Amino acid sequence: MLAVGVTGAPTLADPQPIKAHLDLVLLALEAIAELNSEAMLHTAARLHLTDTIGDRLTLWRLRQSSPLRKGKGGRKRLDVDEARALTLIASELASQHHSKIRQTVAHLEAYSQKGRAPHQAPMVGDYLDRFFQLYEERMEERPPEALALKLLVDLLFYSAPTGDRRLWLNLLERSSPSS
Amino acid sequence: MNSYPIAEGVLEIRAMPLAISVALGQKATNRLTFRLRIAQRTLTGNQTQFLLLAEAIANHIETFLSQDSYTTLRHHLPLRPALSLSTLELFDLANAMDAWASEWLLLPSLPPIRRLHPLWLLVLTAAAVGIASLLRPQPTADLAPLPDVSLLEPSLESAPVPESDRPATPPxxxxxxxxxxxxxxxxxxxxPANSVDRAPPAPATRPTSPTLGASPQISPTPPATISPENPSNPSLSTRSEPISPKPINPQPTPSAAAPTAPQTPESATILAAPPAPEAAQSSLPLTAEGRSANLDRAPMPWRVTILTSDPVLEPAQKMLLQRAIAQQLGTRTLPTWLNDKIRNQPGDEPNGKIQGLIGDRQLVLGADFEPPVIIPLPDTLADYRGTLTLEVIPPQR
Incomplete structure (x- = not known):
């Protein structure tokens, strides 16, 4: 749900789930595509989003606003424009790395059908290793493997031509009072 | 025919473009059949079943993405016959349907015009006159016909489109x-981020469609048809031919009885009969869960009224445009909170009036629609200089 803040900038009624989910989606992208913040800033520039996310510090503070993060130096507020910019960046990066995401999901499905543990699939195992490493560096607790795998499958859907819309609707859904 | 490759399968969609496509600037159809070959199975269906499938897929993906974990990578859609897809199949199928729908505008099917033999007409006329003389005359209002859009394109409704009328190049x-x-x-x-709740910007370029020229192999197994015929006893049909769409029986809806904007000679109101009500009547879901979800989400009729300051528009043109807009809205699944927002938009006119903006041959309905509703304008409207106001009333829930 959207509201207008004191400054006039639209804000999200309950931004906590949005902050957390956006940060996790970007973290999963970092893990699957071995990205860093430079790639995100480059994408922001390509999408003409530098007014919202123009430098590494801004990006760090926005991502640090996730309630799951260890540090407390992040922003407490998240504007709609900022959430939208992160949404566009995430879906654009997912689209760029669609082939690898799809291939990894295919391996995940194949191993699941055989009843084998997902991490035994080489591509999935590499992804999980990087995901856990990044997660433990930044978050309070070790995540369940199911979360990492779910984010991987989510990335597949966000990499579609309508992926930004799917991610955005998902975020709105998470911020609505009924959710 | 459009073909879209699915993981280990293919989706073929046949649609006949209507004459209105030229005016809309987009391919429009109200007759569609599809064939989905996937995992050694072949499903066929008509427009109703296509919409059911599309809705089931969209709902399932939305639900899946909103969860924080999953229990299986198989996706069971609440349809009859049951359709179970892998994640890659679900992804490809959703993309294929999105791709098709970005190119085509799906209009509701209307009952075909039955052509009677002149002799029967004479007999019926005589009988009607005789009966009428025995009965009290009905009030004129009861006899006044509603605008029948099918009259504008009778041949397309009642006769197949000749091969020569089909588009020469595939979409x-x-x-x-x-x-x-x-x-x-x-x-x-x-x-980049000006609007508040609008989704990321609209596409500047269209994705390239994976159209294939070759016909897919027909599965040796008999095709199954998603049956919309008997909702109380949905069952798997083994017919190899798609079921032809059933005529829509217009039924009064709450919105039809709702107060409407004052009618002027330059205004006309149509109640679009979007595909979902047809689907809800004749089909599906199938499981209790699916039925409940579909009833809750099924697009209900939107009422769209176009008010113009100058009577420039041909009434038929205006009606077609209204129908196109209502159809566009009817096929959308809007979250409840957005529906409420439209109905009670503080900055808008009462009853949710939304100003239409004209420019570049496109009509954009308010920033609160997600994604934005952009409708190509017919030629007569593109150069229209007068004031145009749209009254958009969301479905009554």
Whole structure:
């Protein structure tokens, strides 16, 4: 749900789930595509989003606003424009790395059908290793493997031509009072 | 025919373009059949079943993405016959349907005009006169016919489109919803994040459709048909031919009885009969869960009224445009909170009036629609200089 803040900038009624989910989606992208913040800033520039996310510090503070993060130096507020910019960046990066995401999901499905543990699939195992490493560096607790795998499958859907819309609707859904 | 490769399968969609496509600037159809070959199975269906499938897929993906974990990578859609897809199949199928819908506008099917033999007409006329003389005359209002859009295109409703009328080149791209491309192209996000609740920018380029020229192999197994015929006893049909769409029986809806904007000689109101009500009547879901979800989400009729300051528009043209807008809205699944927002938009006129904006041959309905409702204008409207106001009343729930 959207509201207008004191400054006039639209804000999200309950931004906590949005902050957390956006940060996790970007973290999963970092893990699957071995990205860093430079790639995100480059994408922001390509999408003409530098007014919202123009430098590494801004990006760090926005991502640090996730309630799951260890540090407390992040922003407490998240504007709609900022959430939208992160949404566009995430879906654009997912689209760029669609082939690898799809291939990894295919391996995940194949191993699941055989009843084998997902991490035994080489591509999935590499992804999980990087995901856990990044997660433990930044978050309070070790995540369940199911979360990492779910984010991987989510990335597949966000990499579609309508992926930004799917991610955005998902975020709105998470911020609505009924959710 | 459009063909879209699915993981280990293919989706083929046959649609006959209507004459209105030229006026709308987009391919429009109300007759569609599809064939889905996937995992050693073949499913066929008509327009109703296509919409059911599309809705089931969209709902399932939305639900799946909103969860924080999953229990299986198999996706069971609440349809009869049951359709179970892998994640890649679900992804490909959703993309294929989005791709098709970005190129085509799906209009509701209307009952075909029955042509009677002149002799029967004479007999019926005589009988009607005799009966009428025995009965009290009915009030004129009861006899006044509602605008019948089918009269505008009777031949398309009652006769197949000749091969020569079909488009010479296969469609190349899509749009059920607005896709991301705008954000992808460098020139699009000139206004990166201005609107509040609008989704990421509309596409600047259309995705290339994976159209295939070759016909797919027909599965040796008999095709199954998603049966909309008997909702109380949905069952798997083994007919190899698609079921022809059943005529829509117009039924009064709450919105039809709702107060409407004052009618002027330059205004006309149509109640679109979007595909979902037809689907809800004749089909599906199938499981209790599916039925409940579909009833809750099924697009209900939107009422659209176009008010113009100058009577420039041909009434038929205006009606077609209203129908196109209502159809566009009817095929959308809007979250409840957005429906409420439209109905009670503080800055708008009472009853949710939304100003139409004219420019570049497109009509854009308010920033609160997600994704934005962009409707190509017919030629007569593109150069229209007068004031145009749309009254958009969301479905009564």
């Amino acid at each position: 190349t791209a899509p749009n059920l919803h607005q896709s991301r491309p705008a954000a992808r192209s460098p020139q699009t996000p000139e206004k």
